[in-house]
Amino acid sequence: xxxxxxxxxxxxxxxxxxxxxxxxxxxxxxxxxxxxxxAAVMATAPSAAFAQSTFRNYRCADGAQFMVGFFQxxxxxxxxxxxxxxxxxxxxxxxxxxxxxxxxxxxITRAGxxxxxxxxxxxxxxxxx
Numbered sequence: 001x002x003x004x005x006x007x008x009x010x011x012x013x014x015x016x017x018x019x020x021x022x023x024x025x026x027x028x029x030x031x032x033x034x035x036x037x038x039a040a041v042m043a044t045a046p047s048a049a050f051a052q053s054t055f056r057n058y059r060c061a062d063g064a065q066f067m068v069g070f071f072q073x074x075x076x077x078x079x080x081x082x083x084x085x086x087x088x089x090x091x092x093x094x095x096x097x098x099x100x101x102x103x104x105x106x107x108i109t110r111a112g113x114x115x116x117x118x119x120x121x122x123x124x125x126x127x128x129x
Contacts (some may be wrong), residue, residue, distance in 0.1 A: 060116055060126040068106065078080055081118065 052072035059065050069078040077099040079086040088099035088106055096109035104118040119124040 008096065057129045058114060058126040059129050060123040060124045062121065064116065064124065079104070093122070
């Protein structure tokens, strides 16, 4: 604040007299541009989880339908069956893959034959849709 000489203090206005006049405004524009550029790059780049995952839909002979997801760094099968999400750990199998937990068994042979056994029902053959 400056003394006006009339008994009052007067606020001085900001005047850009230096070489970098308007520097604050330019900094703000640069920041906004940087954030927008980062957002655009992130939106166009595929996510690592999406690129390294497989989702399959199956329909079984007994009318059951389910979806299973496999992720590259996870040996488990993530199953959506009867409106519930289940995670089935991989078990030892002689041919192909076997996933089992909580009374649900999913088998996928090397030949591609998929079978499902769940909830006191018989084993049924399923095909990928």
